[in-house]
Amino acid sequence: MFYRPEDGHGLKHNPFNAVVTPRPIGWISTRGTDGRENLAPYSFFNAVAYVPPQVMFASTGTKPDRDGTKDSLGNIRETNVFCVNIVEYEMRDVMNVSSGSWDRNVDEFDKAGIARVECETIAASRVANAPASLECKVTQIVQLPGAANFVTFGEVTGVHLRDDCVVDGMFDVLKFQPLARLGYRDYSRVTEVFSLKRPGEE
Structure with missing residues (x-):
């Protein structure tokens, strides 16, 4: 099968995000200048550089109360900081609750019953029991082609x-089994690992 995205795929569901899998989930926590907090998962997420360490995530939708974007990016535009919380398998259900398109006034930490603690280097909360959290300051926000695509x-x-x-x-990672996003409504978890040496490595 071959199709051009501009012509449509003719399938029951769009296969694109089922092809690019598995994808790590960046559970992004932010706080607006008004003090309201937001926590939302993004599967268009990854690390992009070592020195200095850098990450990215893409927001690809809108909310009617957020002027052409979502709460996460709206808060980030105000403060230039965010925190990436890594999602473990045991947190799958509360992560899913936080993925809802809730009103701006809804605090997803409270909605899903997720414990929070204050970050050390930025003004935001992080998920208290996450396997890992990355506090970040924005380096750039890039608008991609399309109505609401921002990296x-x-x-x-x-x-x-x-x-x-x-x-x-x-x-x-086997201590917490990272949750990964597949296509459609499907997810996976890491339950085994193996190692490979690059050519020339001892």
Whole structure:
């Protein structure tokens, strides 16, 4: 099968996000200048650089009360900071609650019963028991083609690692089983790993 996106795919559901899988989930926490907080998962998320450490996430939708974007990006435009919380399998249900298109006045931490703590280097909350959290300051926001497609890049200014996830000096993903987004309504979790050496490595 071949199709041009501009012509449509002719399938029951759009296959695009089922092709680019699995995708890590950035659970983005922000706080607006009015003090209102937001927590929402984004599966168009990844790390993009080591030195300095940098990440990105893409917001691709709108809310009627947010002037052509979503609450996360709206808050980020005001404060230039955000926190990425890593989602473990055990948090799948509360993460899903926070994915709803709630009114701007709804605090997803409260809505889903998620404990929060204050970040160290930015003015925002983070998920208290997340396996890891990355505090970030915005480096740039890029508008992509399309009505509401924005990519936010951030430099990591603080890293939180949950103590039980650090084993023998390494961050061990099997301790928490990262949740990953597949296509449609499907998700997966990491339950096994293997290692490969690059050519020339000892």
